[in-house]
Amino acid sequence: MTDLSRLVEFQAKQASPIKSHWEAMAPLVTKAIADSGLTNNPKWAALTPKHREIVGKLVRELKQHITTALSELGLGSGATGADFDAPVFYDLQQLCDFFMPNRIQLEQANDNKIAGYVATLQMRLSRLLADGRYDFMTRVEKHDDPLGTYLRAVMGADPTKDNDSSDWPAAANYREQTKNHDSGPSVTIFDLSLIASDVLENVTALLGRILFDFAVRSDPRARHPLLLVLEEAHRFIPARHDSNGGGSRSTAVFERIAKEGRKFGISLLLASQRPSELSETVVAQCGTVIAHRLTHESDQALRDCPYFG
Template sequence: MIVGSTGSGKSWTTATIIEQVADLPNANMIVFDLHSEYSPLSGHENIKVYRIAGPGDLNNPGDDVIFLPYWLLGYEDMLALILDRTDENAPNQAMAFSNIVVEAKRRILVAEGLNEELETFTIDSPVPYDLTFVIDELTRLNNERVINPGTNREINGPFNGKFSRFLPRLYAKKSDRRYGFLFNLNEEHLHTSYLLSLVNKLMRMADHESTGVKIIDFSEVPSDILPIVISLVARLVFQVQQWSPYDQRHPIALICDEAHLYLPSRQNADASEGRALSHFERIAKEGRKYGVSLLIISQRPSELNTTIMSQCNNVISLRLSNQSDKTAVCNLLPENLGGIQDLLPTLGIGEAIVVGDSCLLPSRIRIKEPIFKPNSNSVKFWNEWCNSINEQNLNNSVQNMRRQTMEEALVVQD
């Protein structure tokens, strides 16, 4: 775990570790980059940056754009995304949805001739299915009228009107371009072969065809579903490792930047964060057996999930001033190291206390400056206000907001 107040040097520390990992011949690491901070590290030959598709990528995605199809979501994850648990019809909605999804997956397996998978698949199996078919079936059930055998008169079916609130929510998610990486898919993403393509892109270790460190830019993912989307990638990695024979597993590390945004304490977690926590808690507790490790990075350790924090064998703490944050870190240390709490606020930028298996004794160190610096430098307000050389192009900024793409303004030379 790496913790420290904003501006203390967390990003540089993380970048230094990533660079050192990338220099290893068989490295394998995935970095969850929430603010596009680590894109400059792509200058290293063994580091590749990918982006989760944003609204501007849906019509013309590049090779560095990743789609995470809805069918990769587990059953509970999908329900956390679209089901309102306060709806009195929620149990009926969940039951009908699950039955139709199973049928939709069965149709795909039959169409592609995957007979062995057809005998063993479940609702959580990563098998594509046609969401339009699911919506059509739910609409049919919502409008269904049946004949009453006793009176021979037409009456409402058992699910008639039960999806009047569920279907609009599903339509809204499906049509929202912000969720295009989940729902706005082409034929390639709806084929069973896409899973292998995605896993190869994310998990292949360093060799002549792949880079060892993969940085995934989540900056365009809506914050309300960010926990589910990040946990989808983490769960996929864990499951691939879990289903790999022991002698064929290659260890992989997951770097969770800004972890407090999607790994909060249980009492502060909503439905989507609760699902994400379930996946990450399992990785924290069981990942060692399958060659999956976590590096947790946060500026607010007091807001982090305690189960995940308790499994961290090493703590790198940069400057911390907040009392609750200092207490959260010191609770992870042996009882005889209580004096470290008084030292944390005095650390300079780039200085850290390291405690854990990586060193015999608690050590105060200075972090080596990374070669490729992340986009995390603090803006020097006073200097900029006194003598700024940057002229902000507000017209270009407003256009980028509308188009949901980050484009540099053209400079016209006289």
Template sequence: MEKMILNYKEEELIGKIASVDTGTAIAFIPDDKKMSELQINQLIAVNSPRAGTHIIGMVVKMSRRLDETILQNDIDDKKNDDNVVLPSNAIKLVFVGELRDKEGIKVNVFKRNVTALPNIQSSCFRIDGDKLTKLMECISTIAANAVTPLSLGKYFIDENSTAYIDGDKLFQRHAAIVGSTGSGKSYCVAKLIEQMAELKSVNAVLFDIHGEYSDESFKRDGITQLKIAAPNDLETANKLDKGILMVPYWLLNYEEMQALLLDRSDSNAPNQAMQLSKQIMTAKKSIVKGTEYESKITLDSPIAYDLNAVLQELHKLDTAKEQGARGEKAGPFNGKLTRFNQRLENKMSDKRVGFMFSLTNEEQELDWLQKFCRQLMGTSKFNNGGIKVIDFSEVPSDILPLVIGLVARIIFSVQQWSAKEKRHPIALLCDEAHLYVEQNESIDAVSAIGLKSFERIAKEGRKYGVSLVIISQRPCEVNKTVLSQCNNFISLRLTNVEDQNTIKRLLPDNLGNIADNLALLDIGEAIVVGDATLLPSRIKVEEPKIKPQSNTVQFWQVWGKNDSTQDLDTAVENIIKQSKSE
């Protein structure tokens, strides 16, 4: 029969509980030697009022040999806990769960909730050595029993125990992976992708902003490499088969089209918006006439209409004249669409956004959207791999939020309009999220429209099987609405105080002290908190087999070499072509 993990003798007692509130406790440690052996973040077992149960607490504060008169202030809790000096030889504990010796036929069952708070004078014991190893194994076994266990590394407090994470809860409740530049954030993401790629029916999209996940090591089974079309890709045939994505203008809904083309400060903006919607609808109706979609579409239906035909009609209205009482006079829209038409023409001729406006017959076919969605959202049944890495590195930064927001909206819309029993869950991994899921009160209309898609996914995505994984080095610049919906946090080292405070505010009150370690983490170390982990943990992320192109440049070592790999001529050519492609 399996033995109980936390089975203590009287001589192993280290102290007694002196003060308790709903999430924390203060314990006296009378023995100086035992006090000196304790550390911050150490786990402590506290006897529970429930028989056969130990409450698990984490040490977050320690104090030694101070005036005994301070004790009463702590017990009365008249001051803020963070400002109170703890009494003589005392430790402050944060409750993180409880271990039950037996539950039904199961033994050593760990639960995140604490069903009964400890009594005053409850005994406290250290959890170390074999007991710590077995406790961590017990916690990990629950997640390890999944079909394919998800692990990012080893526990910091016990390197013999693998830190498993509940993959279902990680993606069901949204997640955030944050860390300052150089903290190991990209390696952590790569470790996650590496394990996701092993799943037979995985379905995920990674928005790769800098092309760091598009190198050779990521070209493997389970991963499909895609890219947004560059100027020199526009005439390529069979783009989708070659992993080249166009994002046609006809995918834009009316609100997105207005944000991209309309100048709200123009006094004729209402007339321009009205005529734009009218002419687009007319063009869409002409396309579906005589098909199964006739009389069933709306202005936002993604139908491949001809924008040149729309522009021609707008030009006619802008120059139209009509017969008046004294001869010809200007029509109702004469001269009111001029500036709008010029903006539209400029966009259509701008090769930087050729992936949106320079369409070939391939993108105008009625079944193109079905092929696009299979490439974008298909599992390994349709692609080389269910993880689609989309390289956005050549997309102009001024419309990046709109383009990524559009891709996210299409994915969400497909999931929303799918029959419940036919939905396949999909995760969106948003690298450098602060660039397009930004917290900025004065963002322009284009960025605001893109942001709206992510806010909706954050709030409603769970219902339709769409998960968000926010990845950022500046969490304080990420939209607060989106971050507040993340119930799982994997935080590597954060050195900026504003970033640290952002994460602290999102954690439960009793776990706020854990975030105090964020600036002290080593490279590759992370604090994992949330629904996906039973125990708030500090882990050491294992080095992934697939490595992103994000290694920190060794300035001093490179400068000390005799030779150089610098190629300025090719770089200048790429700037001119606005593409890194051969």
């Protein structure tokens, strides 16, 4: 018991994200020692009913603090809310270097093969963090409500909520760009022209999913109508060519928007010089088609297909 007390008191003096929990546990252990009179006696003696009651209460109190601390560190089940798909901000570098290794160590008590199962995941995550092309997604500066701030910027609302002390990294740039803007509907342009093709799929899939999830969660439904305009749409929504009907992540996201988005207030406008390369699922959902000169045979066939009849 005294060894436990020294350990907890030592941890309570260290700087850590859960220091408050160590500080709360230290007096609990001290009180239990005082109430029970237990010491590190080399001569083993059976616990009395009173001892068992005191130790049992201490274990329950310590377990409560430990569970809460693990949740705050992202290592416990308490960190997951009722909605498993709800976006939560966290540092990917900490996930790779701290949270994941610690979680693996905890799980190895039940499954000693867990490290082997996630080795490939750890390697892929490390490679992702080392790829500078993804820095705009993986190296986001920590600030208050990052996802909400981003969505406000996309929707044309003030990301800083008109707060001069906002810690949003781009606050000064936003105010400079919008100081002469009038009120009313806004247009947000995502310039993806310089993004490498092997990265583009992940970027567009992420943008589409964030906007669709935002529309789905809006209350009341369709409160914030969105029109997504995709220039060179065949780059973002390519047709599925494999035998299993599989496609890119981006294709899957925009197919769902095309099929389900209207009832949530989110619509698509597609512009492409090669409509035959577009996903058939998305083309089938098009209500209005404006076709200019088409020279390729497959594009002409698409123009005359029953979808547009």
